[in-house]
Amino acid sequence: MKSPRRLPRSLELVILAAALCAGFASCRGKEPVPASQSQAQAPVQQAANAAQRVLYYPAGEDLLLAPCTVSMVPAGTPQQDMAALLNRYFDGPPCDGQVQPFLEHSSLRALYMVGDEAVVDLTGPVRTGGGSSTETARVYGIVETLVQNFPQVKTVRILVDGQEADTLLGHLDLSRPLVPEPRLLVRSARRATGEGEAR
Amino acid sequence: MDIKRWTAALALSVAFAAHAMDVSGPQGAFALKDKPRGGQPGFCAEELAAALKGTLGRDEVSHYPVVSLNGRRILLSTTSALVSVDGKIVRLQQAPSASDGCLWLPAEFLTAVLPQVLGGPVSVKGLEAKAAPADAKPESKPETKAETKASQDRGDRVVVESVVASDSVRITFLGRAALLGEVAQGSKDVTATFSDATLVGNPGGLGKGIVDDLQFEKGGHRAKIQLGAGFRRFESVKLRNPDRLVLLFRGEGQRVVSPAPEPPPAPEPIAVVPPMTGEPPKKSSAFDTVVLDPGHGGPDTGATTVGGLQEKNLTLVLAQKTAALLEKEGIKAILTRNTDVQVPLLQRTALANFNRANLFLSIHLNSSPASSARGTETYYLSRNATDQWSSQLAAKENTADEASGATGDGGLNLVLWELAQTSYIVESAALAEAIQQEFNALLGTADRGVRQAPFVVLEGAQMPAVLVEVAFLSNPDEGKRIADPAFQDQVAAALVKSILAFKARNEKPQTPPPQP
Ligand SMILES: [Zn+2]
Numbered sequence: 001m002k003s004p005r006r007l008p009r010s011l012e013l014v015i016l017a018a019a020l021c022a023g024f025a026s027c028r029g030k031e032p033v034p035a036s037q038s039q040a041q042a043p044v045q046q047a048a049n050a051a052q053r054v055l056y057y058p059a060g061e062d063l064l065l066a067p068c069t070v071s072m073v074p075a076g077t078p079q080q081d082m083a084a085l086l087n088r089y090f091d092g093p094p095c096d097g098q099v100q101p102f103l104e105h106s107s108l109r110a111l112y113m114v115g116d117e118a119v120v121d122l123t124g125p126v127r128t129g130g131g132s133s134t135e136t137a138r139v140y141g142i143v144e145t146l147v148q149n150f151p152q153v154k155t156v157r158i159l160v161d162g163q164e165a166d167t168l169l170g171h172l173d174l175s176r177p178l179v180p181e182p183r184l185l186v187r188s189a190r191r192a193t194g195e196g197e198a199r
Numbered sequence: 200m201d202i203k204r205w206t207a208a209l210a211l212s213v214a215f216a217a218h219a220m221d222v223s224g225p226q227g228a229f230a231l232k233d234k235p236r237g238g239q240p241g242f243c244a245e246e247l248a249a250a251l252k253g254t255l256g257r258d259e260v261s262h263y264p265v266v267s268l269n270g271r272r273i274l275l276s277t278t279s280a281l282v283s284v285d286g287k288i289v290r291l292q293q294a295p296s297a298s299d300g301c302l303w304l305p306a307e308f309l310t311a312v313l314p315q316v317l318g319g320p321v322s323v324k325g326l327e328a329k330a331a332p333a334d335a336k337p338e339s340k341p342e343t344k345a346e347t348k349a350s351q352d353r354g355d356r357v358v359v360e361s362v363v364a365s366d367s368v369r370i371t372f373l374g375r376a377a378l379l380g381e382v383a384q385g386s387k388d389v390t391a392t393f394s395d396a397t398l399v400g401n402p403g404g405l406g407k408g409i410v411d412d413l414q415f416e417k418g419g420h421r422a423k424i425q426l427g428a429g430f431r432r433f434e435s436v437k438l439r440n441p442d443r444l445v446l447l448f449r450g451e452g453q454r455v456v457s458p459a460p461e462p463p464p465a466p467e468p469i470a471v472v473p474p475m476t477g478e479p480p481k482k483s484s485a486f487d488t489v490v491l492d493p494g495h496g497g498p499d500t501g502a503t504t505v506g507g508l509q510e511k512n513l514t515l516v517l518a519q520k521t522a523a524l525l526e527k528e529g530i531k532a533i534l535t536r537n538t539d540v541q542v543p544l545l546q547r548t549a550l551a552n553f554n555r556a557n558l559f560l561s562i563h564l565n566s567s568p569a570s571s572a573r574g575t576e577t578y579y580l581s582r583n584a585t586d587q588w589s590s591q592l593a594a595k596e597n598t599a600d601e602a603s604g605a606t607g608d609g610g611l612n613l614v615l616w617e618l619a620q621t622s623y624i625v626e627s628a629a630l631a632e633a634i635q636q637e638f639n640a641l642l643g644t645a646d647r648g649v650r651q652a653p654f655v656v657l658e659g660a661q662m663p664a665v666l667v668e669v670a671f672l673s674n675p676d677e678g679k680r681i682a683d684p685a686f687q688d689q690v691a692a693a694l695v696k697s698i699l700a701f702k703a704r705n706e707k708p709q710t711p712p713p714q715p
Binding site: 058061062063099100101110112114119129130131132133134136137140159162163166167170171172173175176178179180181182183184 | 367369371434436443445447494495499500501502503510544563564565566567568569571572576578581583645647648650651652653654655656658666668671672673
């Protein structure tokens with residue numbers, strides 16, 4: 001019983017990767033690159049052609065959506081970039097004072113464009129939880145993140161497990177395409193994104 | 200007569216008989232001409248109104264088409280499959296459509312809606328024959344060019360578009376009939392069949408690899424997509440606004456997981472017994488009726504506290520307490536539910552419309568991943584979302600008008616009937632502000648501000664309507680406080696105070712100015 005237990009192989013790999021990383025500054029960039037197709041890129045390339053992207057998470061006392069800038073390596077097509085950015089979104093906010101509105105194991109199942117509409121197909125416990133506050137943060141966190149980063153996206157439609165959903169948590173209408181709601185952004189972001197005050 | 204000719208004659212007579220639907224119900228029997236659209240049998244509302252000595256007109260406020268039959272009012276929309284019978288909502292499989300001076304209704308209307316209006320069962324004969332497959336025509340008679348065109352005109356058109364990416368090919372079938380498409384996957388191909396619609400478009404340039412070829416077959420009723428060596432998996436999804444069937448073919452290297460299993464069939468909504476039978480109540484212009492909507496119910500528990508208290512139970516208590524106080528003030532309060540049952544969101548608003556309530560108030564309790572979050576949030580419907588939907592709708596209807604050759608004034612100037620709330624946005628904002636101020640004072644919290652978002656339960660309200668998230672169940676302090684009956688009384692009193700303030704503000708212009 002005293003003999004040391006062998007580490008699981010996956011953990012071994014993590015430790016090995018961390019040890020290797022310790023020798024290369026490029027592994028510890030300011031912002032992590034999301035788990036996505038773009039991981040296949042070499043670290044050196046990542047630093048060279050990384051683009052600034054903005055994620056919107058609820059923050060502060062009022063939980064309005066606040067921007068958080070990350071650098072992302074282009075993943076290929078704009079659609080792949082969008083998917084990579086949302087994959088990064090599900091990893092959680094790298095900026096202080098922000099919260100992740102989604103539960104663990106929530107993820108992007110698919111993303112595609114139909115005209116100027118981004119169809120975002122979610123999976124995992126995205127319909128678990130409660131409150132308009134949580135629901136608006138989940139839905140508009142995605143809407144703002146896509147619309148503000150990709151000018152070709154004008155509206156966003158959210159599906160769950162490949163199917164249309166009436167709502168996520170019993171409040172918001174997901175049966176139609178969604179557009180940004182400036183009043184759900186922190187004031188500074190409303191100005192920064194050029195979105196006026198709500199009427 | 201030889202067998203072949205006899206069969207052909209029989210087929211023709213069946214086809215002829217299919218042009219009429221024999222309807223019989225409490226008011227006797229009558230016939231309607233069958234006008235199939237998008238593969239579905241249907242008829243013109245004008246004909247139905249004439250047969251039952253009813254009328255077809257427009258709603259004064261929304262301009263939606265209204266069929267009045269037997270003293271009942273049926274509100275329709277050409278962009279929604281929802282029908283309102285005196286405020287009670289019935290969902291059809293297919294939305295009505297308007298062209299060539301005919302407001303088309305699906306045949307299903309006769310059995311799903313008419314019995315409620317006529318007060319008894321309605322049976323329809325003549326639909327079975329129509330349901331026979333389109334290729335049951337006598338084969339001896341070759342189709343002429345003119346007939347082919349006529350048959351194409353009878354059915355809908357489905358436009359085929361494609362988008363090719365490095366790792367996927369997306370083929371989209373656009374058009375109402377696209378939603379009726381049947382998709383089948385073989386070992387080397389995928390087919391999409393539209394039995395009563397014709398495929399148009401030239402989706403070339405599919406490249407090679409994931410998808411090798413796309414061809415139209417069966418006289419343009421079927422698309423056959425030849426799969427390539429790089430094909431790995433495919434998904435299909437049917438979407439609305441615009442109506443379309445999307446086939447997504449994926450190659451290698453996708454992070455996407457396998458297609459979702461078919462969801463279990465949606466459970467029948469639990470029947471609610473709201474006071475929506477008979478004639479809508481006669482109402483004066485006075486502010487005398489409020490509909491209170493306790494959020495969630497039944498299997499939909501809403502948010503929960505750490506201790507396990509459920510939003511659905513707390514909202515019911517708050518609504519009941521508020522109702523009792525309103526009654527004391529001489530205001531009739533109607534609850535969308537009085538027990539722990541699930542009531543469809545649309546039905547909640549429909550109840551308010553039916554009762555011609557002066558105000559609709561949906562009561563909820565909030566939750567946040569940040570447990571420190573506290574205070575009240577009051578929401579009213581978002582103008583951004585509704586403007587977007589309205590402009591999409593307008594574009595869609597203009598296209599439909601152009602296609603049908605309808606003139607501007609004859610065309611349908613409809614807005615989504617679910618979006619009735621857009622006419623009351625200003626009053627709703629004022630009501631939301633009144634409630635927010637009252638609760639900021641009650642809870643002693645910083646103002647979280649009035650917010651806007653597209654809430655399902657507010658969309659169809661034909662009166663000022665707001666949703667209030669009274670407090671955060673996820674906050675330990677507020678979660679404890681809201682369970683206290685004394686605090687619940689305070690919440691109810693605050694809601695009533697806001698409602699009375701709103702009432703006073705609205706009644707003000709009606710009082711004559713004081714005489715000097
Ligand atoms: Zn709720």
